[in-house]
Amino acid sequence: MNDNNPVIHTDIEPGVISTQMIKDALREQGPKGEAGRLMEEESQDIQNTPSKQLRLEFLNILQIDHLWMMTGLTKLKLSNNIIEKIENLDELVNLVELDLSFNRITVIENLGNLVNLEILTLFENSIEEVQNLDSQTKLEIFSIGHNKISNPDCVLYLRKFESLKVLNMAGNPCCYGINFRGRISVFIPQLIYYEYKVIMKEERESIRAVFGRELEILEENEKKERIEKEKKEACDQELKFHKEGFVEFLDKDQLFYELFQNDAEGKASFLTESEAELIHEGFKEHMGKVTHALFNMGMEQLKLRNEEERQFQDTVNRTKKESLNDSRSIVEGCLERKEFIYHDTNKCFESIEKQGVTDDNFAYYTELMRNNTEDIHNLYFDVWIALMKNELTLYEQMEELITTFERNLADMINVFLESAQAYFTQIREQESTFMELITDHLIRFQTQASIRNDSFSDFPLEFRNMMVDKESVHSAMAASHDIHLLVIDGREDLMTSRIRQWHSQLCSKLMNDEIKRNRAAITEINYFLDYQRAEFEGFYSKYNDEEETILDTLSEKSINQSGQFE
Template sequence: MSIIYEDLEPGVIDTVMIMKALENERPTGEAGRLAAEEGIILQEVTSLRLQFLNILKIDHLWMMTSLVELQLGNNIIEKIEGLNSLVNLKELDLSFNSIKVIENLEKLVKLEVLTLFENRISKLENMENLVNLMIFSIGNNQIKSRNDVIYLRQFPCLRSLNMAGNPCVENGDKDFQEYICAFLPKLTYYEYHIISAEERATAEISYRTILKRLEETEEKERQSRMEAEARAKEMAFHAEAFVENLDRDQLFNAMFENDANGKTLLTMGEAAMDVYNKFHDETMKVIHQLFKLGLEQHEIRQEEIRQYFKCVDAAKEENKISSQQYIESFLKRKDEVFLDIHNILQAVDKLADTEETSDKGEYISRLQILFDQFNDERQAAWYKLMAKELTLYEQLEETNGNFGQNINDLVSTFTEEAQSFFAQIRNLEASYNEEMSEVANAYLTNLNITTVPVSPELKQIMVNKESLNGATTQSHDFRLHTIDNRETQLLTRIHEWVKEYCDEITIGETRNSRKKVIEINHFLDIQREESEDLQASSLIAMTSLLPAETVESSGPQTAVPQDTKEEGEDATTTDTEPPESSATEEEGEDTADTVPCESSTESTAAS
C-alpha cells in the first residue's frame, strides 16, 4: 500500500522536481563541480529517481528520451501514463503506488525489468509489446485468477517472476509455485529463488493433460496469427502498388453490398442469377488484369528507384573518396609547412645569444613565406572542396530532375492503362444493367398474367414499370458510383505519392549539400585558427629574442584569408562560385569526374 507523507502535498511530476532530483544525484568532489559547470541536459539523462515524493501523476518526461532507468516507487500514482516518449527505457519501478490497471506501456518495447509490487492491479493485460521483459514483479496486488499466469507465456525472455501475496495463491505457496513451474517452462526464478529441475519435472507431470490441451490451442492461435500477419503484409504490399483489395472479389462485392434493390432483383429466379454470374465472371477477369498490371508496374517503379539510388550512391562515394584524398594531401602539406616553421623557431632560439642579426632576419623572412604559403594553400583547399561539392550538387540536381521525369512517366503509363480497365468494368456494368432490366421486365409481365409467390421486397419493386425502372436505375447508379470511387482512390493516391516522393528526394539532397558545406567551412576554420595561433606564438617568440626594430621591420605579418561562411550560416553549394584560376586544379585533377550510370534515369553523377 502506498504511503502518504503528510509533510508533502500530492503533486505532479514537473521540470522543477526533475531538476532537483538530478541535482541531488550529482556526484561529490571534483566530478560534481565539473558536472555542475556542464549543466543538466534532460535529453541525455539516463537514470531518474523520484521516490517518496507523494507524486500523484506522471508528467513532463517527454523530453527525456535517453532515459534507461526510471524509479517512481513509494508514491501515490493512480495511473500509468506519460511514458510514450521513453522508448529506450529498460527498467521501470512503480512499486508501492495505487495503480489499478496496467496500461500505456505500448511504446516501451525495450523494457526488461518491470516492478509493480504493492499496487491494486487485478488483471495482467496490455503488456503484449514488452517482448524483452525479463524480470516482472507483481506481488501484493489483487490478481484473483490463475489464468493470468497463462498470459505470461507470451514473453519469451521472462526469467524471474514474483506473484506472492495475490488472491490467486489460494491453495498455498507450494501448489501455486508448482503451477508456475508447469505453465512457465522458461522461468528460472520464482520469488527470487531458483527453480530446480526436479520441481519442474514434477509440475509437468501434474499438469500434463492441461498443458497438452493448452499447447494445442496456442499452436492454433500461433498459426492464425502467422496467417493474419502474412495477410497484413500482403495487403501492405498491394497498397504500395495501389491495387489493394483488387486481388479478390472485394470490388465486385462492394457494388452490391449496400444495394438493397440489386440484391432483391436477384431473387427473381434462375435467369437473373445467370445474368449476375456472367457479370461476375467477366468483371473478375478485368479486375485480375488490373491487379496484375499494378504489381508489374510497381516492380518497374521499384527498379527505377533502385537504379537511381545505386547511381547516386556511387557518385557520392566517388566524391567522398576524391575529397578525402585531397584533404589528406592538404594535411600532409600542412604538416610539412608547420614542421619547417618549428625548425626555424628552434634555429632562431639557438641564435638568441649571438649577434648575427642578418641570419635572424633571414629566418623571419622564411617564416613569413611559409605562413603565406599555408594561407594560400588553405584558401585553395576551400575553393577546391567547394568546387567538388558544387559539381556534385549540380549533377545530382540534374539526376533528380531526370528521375522525377522518368517516375512520372511510369505513373502516367500505369494510370492510363488502369483507367482503360475501369472503363471496361463500367461497360460490363452497363451491359449487366441492360440485361437485368430485360429479365426484370419479363418477370413483371409474367407476374401480371400468372400467380407466382413473391417476397415483400420484390413485390414492392414490381408494382409497375415506373417503380421497376426506378429501382434498376438506382442500382445502376450505385454500382457506377462504387467503380468511380475506386478509380479515383487509385489515381489520387498514386499522384500524391509521386509528388511527395520526388519532393522528399529534392529536399533531402539540398539538406545534405548544406551540411557538407558547413563541414567544409568548419574544417578550414580549424586550420585557419591553428595557423593564426602558431603565427601569434611565433611573433611572441621573435619579439622576445630579437631587437624590436628587427621584428617591426621584417617580422611575420598576419595574413588575412578570404572569409568563409560561418557554420551557423544557411549556406548552400549554390551560393559558392568555384574559382576559374589554377587554384581550382591540383596536380592535373579535373574538378568534375563523370560516373557512368546504367539506370534508365538519363543522368550523370558527380564524383
C-alpha cells in the same frame, strides 16, 4: 499494503515532478568537480542532458510529469513515492529499465510506447490485474510482488513474453492455496528464476504431470491461434504488397461484390428464377477476368517502378561515394600539408631556443614564420574552395538525378493510369450489358407474374416495389446502375489519386532530404575549417613565456629594422 508507506521527507509536500526537481537530481547524481561543472554548462536545458539515468526516489511524488523532455533516458527509478497513476512516459521510447515500486498504483497502463523495456518493477503497489503489457515484447525481468492480484490465470498472460527470464509475484493473493510456483514453472517454460530462485529442470518436469491436461488444451489452442495469426500476417503482407501496386482488392471478385454491397434493388434482382442467377454469374465471370487483368498489369508496373527505384538508388549511392572519396582526398592532403607546416614551425622554435635571435638569423626566422602563416591560411582557403566546389557538384548531380527519376516515374505512372483507364472502361461496358440483360429479364418476369397474378408478400419490400409495373423495374434498375457506376468511378479515382500522391510525396521527400544533406555537409565543411583555423591560432599559445619573449624579440627587431630603413 502501501497505503501506509511512510513519507521519508516529511518536509516535502505531495506534488508533481517539476523541471527544477529533475535538474536538482541530475546535478546530485551527475559527475562531480570540473566534469560536473562542464556537463551542467553544456546542458542548461533538460532536453540536452547526456544523462541516461535518473532517480527520483523518496520525494513524495504524487504525479509523473515533465519527463517527456528526457527522451534519451534508459533507466528511470521512481520508487518510494505516492504515485497513483502511470502516465506521461510516452516519449521515453529508449527506456530499458523502469522502477515504480513502493507507490500507490492500481492499474498497469500507458506503457504502450516503451517497446524497449526489459526490466519493469512494480513491487508493493495496489495492482489487481496483470494487463496492458502487450508492447513490452523484450521484457526480461518483471517484479510485481506484494500487490493485489488474485487471479492465478495471470500466468497465462505472462506466458507470451518469450524473453521473460525473471519473475517475482510473491505476496499476491493468487500465490496462496495452490502450487503457484509449480504452475509458474510449467506454464512459463522460458522462465529461469522465480522469486529469485532458479527453477530446476527436475522441478519443472515433476510438476508437469499435475497440470498436464490443462497445459495440453492450452498448447492446442495456442497452436490454432498461431496458425490463424500466421494466416492473418500473410494476408496483411500480401495486401500491403498489393497496395504498393495500387491494385488492392482487385485480384479476385472483390469489386463485383462491392457493386452490390449498398444496392438493395440489385440484390433483389437475384430472387427471380435461375435465369437471373445465370446473368449475375456471367457478369461476375467477365468482370473478374477484367479486374484480374488489371491487377496483373498493376503488379507488373510495380516491378518496373521498383526496378527504376533500385537503379536510381544505386546511382545515388555511387555518386555520393565518389564525392566522398574526392572530399576525403582533399582533407587528407590538407592534413598532410598542415603537419609539414607544423613540423617546420616547430623546428624554427627549437632553433630559436637553442641559438637565440641574432642579426644573422633574424631575417631568416621572420621570413620563415611569415611564410608558414601565409601557407597555412592559403591552404585552408584552398581546401574550403575545393570542398565547397565538390559539394556543389554533388548537389547539382543529385538534383539532376532526382529530376530525371521524377520524370521517369511520371511517365511510368501515366502508362499505368492509361492502361487502368482502358480496363475500367471495359468494366463499365460489361456493367451496362449486364444491366440491359437483367432489366429485360425482370420485365419479362414482371409481365408473367402480372398475368399469373402472383403474390410477392413473402419477398423483401424492395422486390415488391420493383414488381409493381414495368416503370418500377426500369426505375429500380436505373438506380442500381447509378450505384454501380459510382462504385467503379470511385475505385478508379482512388487509384489515380493515391498513385499521384505517392509520386508527389516520394519526390518531395527525396528533394527535401537532399537539401538537408547539402546544408549539413556545408555546415560540416565550415566547422572542420573553423576548427583547423582555431587550432592554428592556438598553436603558438602552447609555448611558455620564454617562447613568447622570443616572438616579442622578433617583433621588436622587425620594428627597429623598419625604423632604420626609414
